Amino acid sequence: xxxxxxxxxxxxxxxxxxxxxxxxxxxxxxxxxxxxxxxxxxxxxxxxxxxxxxxxxxxxxxxxxxxxxxxxxxxxxxxxxxxxxxxxxxxxxxxxxxxxxxxxxxxxxxxxxxxxxxxxxxxxxxxxxxxxxxxxxxxxxxxxxxxxxxxxxxxxxxxxxxxxxxxxxxxxxxxxxxxxxxxxxxxxxxxxxxxxxxxxxxxxxxxxxxxxxxxxxxxxxxxxxxxxxxxxxxxxxxxxxxxxxxxxxxxxxxxxxxxxxxxxxxxxxxxxxxxxxxxxxxxxxxxxxxxxxxxxxxxxxxxxxxxxxxxxxxxxxxxxxxxxxxxxxxxxxxxxxxxxxxxxxxxxxxxxxx
Amino acid sequence: xxxxxxxxxxxxxxxxxxxxxxxxxxxxxxxxxxxxxxxxxxxxxxxxxxxxxxxxxxxxxxxxxxxxxxxxxxxxxxxxxxxxxxxxxxxxxxxxxxxxxxxxxxxxxxxxxxxxxxxxxxxxxxxxxxxxxxxxxxxxxxxxxxxxxxxxxxxxxxxxxxxxxxxxxxxxxxxxxxxxxxxxxxxxxxxxxxxxxxxxxxxxxxxxxxxxxxxxxxxxxxxxxxxxxxxxxxxxxxxxxxxxxxxxxxxxxxxxxxxxxxxxxxxxxxxxxxxxxxxxxxxxxxxxxxxxxxxxxxxxxxxxxxxxxxxxxxxxxxxxxxxxxxxxxxxxxxxxxxxxxxxxxxxxxxxxxx
Numbered sequence: 061x062x063x064x065x066x067x068x069x070x071x072x073x074x075x076x077x078x079x080x081x082x083x084x085x086x087x088x089x090x091x092x093x094x095x096x097x098x099x100x101x102x103x104x105x106x107x108x109x110x111x112x113x114x115x116x117x118x119x120x121x122x123x124x125x126x127x128x129x130x131x132x133x134x135x136x137x138x139x140x141x142x143x144x145x146x147x148x149x150x151x152x153x154x155x156x157x158x159x160x161x162x163x164x165x166x167x168x169x170x171x172x173x174x175x176x177x178x179x180x181x182x183x184x185x186x187x188x189x190x191x192x193x194x195x196x197x198x199x200x201x202x203x204x205x206x207x208x209x210x211x212x213x214x215x216x217x218x219x220x221x222x223x224x225x226x227x228x229x230x231x232x233x234x235x236x237x238x239x240x241x242x243x244x245x246x247x248x249x250x251x252x253x254x255x256x257x258x259x260x261x262x263x264x265x266x267x268x269x270x271x272x273x274x275x276x277x278x279x280x281x282x283x284x285x286x287x288x289x290x291x292x293x294x295x296x297x298x299x300x301x302x303x304x305x306x307x308x309x310x311x312x313x314x315x316x317x318x319x320x321x322x323x324x325x326x327x328x329x330x331x332x333x334x335x336x337x338x339x340x341x342x343x344x345x346x347x348x349x350x351x352x353x354x355x356x357x358x359x360x361x362x363x364x365x366x367x368x369x370x371x372x373x374x375x376x377x378x379x380x381x382x383x384x385x386x387x388x389x390x391x392x393x394x395x396x397x398x399x400x401x402x403x404x405x406x407x408x409x410x411x412x413x414x
Numbered sequence: 415x416x417x418x419x420x421x422x423x424x425x426x427x428x429x430x431x432x433x434x435x436x437x438x439x440x441x442x443x444x445x446x447x448x449x450x451x452x453x454x455x456x457x458x459x460x461x462x463x464x465x466x467x468x469x470x471x472x473x474x475x476x477x478x479x480x481x482x483x484x485x486x487x488x489x490x491x492x493x494x495x496x497x498x499x500x501x502x503x504x505x506x507x508x509x510x511x512x513x514x515x516x517x518x519x520x521x522x523x524x525x526x527x528x529x530x531x532x533x534x535x536x537x538x539x540x541x542x543x544x545x546x547x548x549x550x551x552x553x554x555x556x557x558x559x560x561x562x563x564x565x566x567x568x569x570x571x572x573x574x575x576x577x578x579x580x581x582x583x584x585x586x587x588x589x590x591x592x593x594x595x596x597x598x599x600x601x602x603x604x605x606x607x608x609x610x611x612x613x614x615x616x617x618x619x620x621x622x623x624x625x626x627x628x629x630x631x632x633x634x635x636x637x638x639x640x641x642x643x644x645x646x647x648x649x650x651x652x653x654x655x656x657x658x659x660x661x662x663x664x665x666x667x668x669x670x671x672x673x674x675x676x677x678x679x680x681x682x683x684x685x686x687x688x689x690x691x692x693x694x695x696x697x698x699x700x701x702x703x704x705x706x707x708x709x710x711x712x713x714x715x716x717x718x719x720x721x722x723x724x725x726x727x728x729x730x731x732x733x734x735x736x737x738x739x740x741x742x743x744x745x746x747x748x749x750x751x752x753x754x755x756x757x758x759x760x761x762x763x764x765x766x767x768x
Contacts, residue, residue, distance in 0.1 A: 094509055095516055096498075096623035100738070101711075101731025144450075144765070151763045155448055160758030162449055166749055168756075269450035357455075375729060376746070377455025384454070391745040392730070395520055402522075404514030409505045411498070 067226065068218035068313045074320035078348035083112035086119065086400055094404040102373065106351065106396035113324050113349050118401035122235035122324050122393045125172035126228040127163060127383045128314055129156055129239035130221065132180035132306035133199030135208065136286070137244040141279040142271060146199075149243045150183040156241060156382075157188035163239055163382035170390045172237060177224055179217050180306030194220040196306050203248060204282035206289070207302045214301040214309045221313025222320070229321040235393065236318040236325045237353070238332035239383025240307045246358065249334035251283045251303035253360040255292050256337035257367040264360040266330075269379060296341035304338070311335030316342070319349035324393065328386035329356030329379070333364035340368060351393065354378055354385025421580065422572035422667045428674035432702035437466035440473065440754055448758040456727065460705065460750035467678050467703050472755035476589035476678050476747045479526035480582040481517060481737045482668055483510055483593035484575065486534035486660035487553030489562065490640070491598040495633040496625060500553075503597045504537045510595060510736070511542035517593055517736035524744045526591060531578055533571050534660030548574040550660050557602060558636035560643070561656045568655040568663045575667025576674070583675040589747065590672040590679045591707070592686035593737025594661045600712065603688035605637045605657035607714040609646055610691035611721040618714035620684070623733060650695035658692070665689030670696065673703035678747065682740035683710030683732070687718035694722060705747065708732055708739025 086108040091097050098104060110119035131153045137146045155161045156176045159168075167174045177192045178185055182199035185191070196216045200208035209217075225236055246268035253264045261283040267276055283303075290302040300309055312335040318325035327336055327350050339346045352365055352372040357379055365372060373389040440462040445451050452458060464473035485507045491500045509515045510530045513522075521528045531546045532539055536553035539545070550570045554562035563571070579590055600622035607618045615637040621630055637657075644656040654663055666689040672679035681690055681704050693700045706719055706726035711733055719726060727743040 093516075094506070094514065095734050099623050099732065099734040100516060101733065103730065103732065148763065148765050151765060152448070155758050155763055158758070160448065160756075160762060162447075162454060162753060162757055165752050165756045169745065169749055169752055269453050373730070374746075376457065376727070378453065378457070379455065380449050380453040388746060388749060391523065392728075392742060395523055395742060398519050398523055399516060402514075402519045403516055404509050404512070408514060409502065409509055411502050411505060 067222040068316060071222040071317045071320035072343050075316060075343050075345050077345050078112035079115040080112060082115050082117050083108045086111040086117040089117060089400060092405050094406055094409045100399060103396045103399055106393055107400045110324060110397050113322060119397045120234060121397050123171060124233060125170060125235040125237055125390050126233035127167050127172050127174045127237040127239045127387060128224050128228065129163060129174060129176045129241055129383060130179050130307035130310040131176060131241040133182035133242060134244035134248055134305055135200045135202035136204050136247050136282050138202055139204050139278055139282045141247045141275060141282055142244050142268060143275065144243045146243050147183050149241060150181050150185050152241050153178060153181060153185050157191040161382060162380055162384050163387060166384055166387040170387055172387065172390065177220065177310065179220050179310045200305055203251060203286040203303045208248065208304055209301045211297060211301050214297060217306045217309035218313035221310035222317035225314045225317025226321060229323055235323055237383050237386045238311055238314065238325065238328050240311060240331045240381055242305060242307045245305050245307060245331050247279050247282055248303060248305040248308060249331045250360045251286045252334040252337060253364055254283060254287060255290065255299050255303060256341060257363050259363050261287065264363045266358040266360055296338050300338050308335045312338040315339040315346055315350065319346040324351055325349055326351050326353040326386040326389055328353055328383045329381060330358040330361040331381060333361050336368065337364060353389035356385065421576040422670060425576040425671045425674035426697050429670060429697050429699050431699050432466035433469040434466060436469050436471050437462045440465040440471040443471060443754060446759045448760055448763045454753060457750045457753055460747055461754045464678060464751050467676060473751045474588060475751050477525060478587060479524060479589040479591055479744050480587035481521050481526050481528045481591040481593045481741060482578050482582065483517060483528060483530045483595055483737060484533050484661035484664040485530060485595040487536035487596060488598035488602055488659055489554045489556035490558050490601050490636050492556050493558050493632055493636045495601045495629060495636055496598050496622065497629065498597045500597050501537050503595060504535050504539050506595050507532060507535060507539050511545040515736060516734055516738050517741060520738055520741040524741055526741065526744065531574065531664065533574050533664045554659055557605060557640040557657045562602065562658055563655045565651060565655050568651060571660045571663035572667035575664035576671035579668045579671025580675060583677055589677055591737050591740045592665055592668065592682050594665060594685045594735055596659060596661050599659050599661060599685050601633050601636055602657060602659040602662060603685045604714045605640045606662065606688040606691060607718055608637060608641060609644065609653050609657060610695060611717050613717050615641065618717045620712040620714055650692050654692050662689045666692040669693040669700055669704065673700040678705055679703055680705050680707040680740040680743055682707055682737045683735060684712040684715040685735060687715050690722065691718055707743035710739065
């Protein structure tokens, strides 16, 4: 399979609004089920959203789900923003392809597939089953000193994401989960969050998987320098190219691709959130197809959720990435869909609520 | 099968502390897995607790799970504390036995069984598969004017719960989930929460499945009158008998029975929380075997979690009861156990964390 140029542009054109009539019909049905009105809380809201996405009620079950883990490296790693060596990205790609990473464990339990996509790992990666080679370039340039990518590279990565989303849905996925791996990618994500929410870097740059005060100071400074050479009024694509990452661009394309295919996309933490800021800036209707899976403790993730008005399903203190938080939310989504289809009605109980 | 007198007393004697060595060994193993230390947040804490409960690491999978739904009626219904007629308890027992209630849907998805136990429904209930007749008496007396139960009735209900827990584990359950159904049981629960946490009734009495201001005022007044005739220094059993309910007593016995059988017990919202206050007062070691499944929006549930120092797994705004919130937490518990057993280690990745 070769990369399809224009996959992102085609997906973006195909995105339409969710179906508000299906949402309303679902809410009406939920009110007739054998329970007090509204008593299933978030399950009811999610059920209505799943129906709005699919355009039918009861909504189809969001299974099987598919997780795409986009992997890439970051030139800003050279600024000492993380204690992990860059080669960990490639090493983790091998673990992911071998089924031993946290997301593999969680996906197996959920009955979801995992596809690892190399969009821009900097070092050698062994070919493996479940690993798709879509390397646009071997890592980004250092966003703290120059644009991370050209517009052409960013577009190519958007195309990869849109292509993968389309392919997974063609292969039968009825729900997509965002996943990523890339040492230093919380730095690029913080820069995007600052750019799209307007918040100062110091507020949205966090400790990622765990860094000390000096490293955090270098990370904030790198984000600040990146934003200083970025024209924030130039539009979402140039900003993405200037301070983003290849896997983040691919995730943005994946989100748009999922919306174009009219399936729910469960969004993980900080990195996927940064991608959603980009995707929603390019095509606001994408938001209606997204479910925030998990509230990451990273300050940038919280700023993103607030900015987009999203309430996450879970809040379990996960800060690993890979798609783990989003994957854990899948059973809640499935429960939401099942409730609409399988519950008895108040008529069956023979009473009406007061 | 006949009720086993003394099942609760026997279970209470059998409860021991959880295994701190297994907890420590699990934490040590989690620190060697292919992820930054602590980055799986609550999953890591839950995994260590599951190991402490079982006394082995990796912890056994908490499946299959079993949900016991204890059903009973409440004399305080006469005070107009809910818009739902009392006969809804019996009607919902039939729906539960028939598989059409919300908890049936969620349990099926989770691969969990549902056993409905009539501990004290006031009106006629048709015999059905999956329904166990353990009626102690047809509903409690009105707690706002007299003790809800005799000590003998409360003890009999505790025995039912302990017996059911033991039986479910004997039949293969590796995780127990609390469930209940009983119109007006949030009133009895609020009274117990006030009694055991020392908070004033007005702070811990909520709107249950949805009541107006006048009904709420009657509910608070009923709780206050109940506490006025209760000797709060008399011990947990007399307080339970004075303002509790038959299904709440059974749940307290079930919690102790689960701890005695050394399986995790996932605790649902307000009513199960009230039962846990009773169980923990009778046998504090029970707490180590319990996982709070869901943060109910009911003020009494929040007061209970704070009092017991429990952090719930989910916070989805559910206020239905039946065990729905706890059942939704099962996949998170399973994920916690799987992580320990199935993930690659940092040695496999060939790096050490900085």
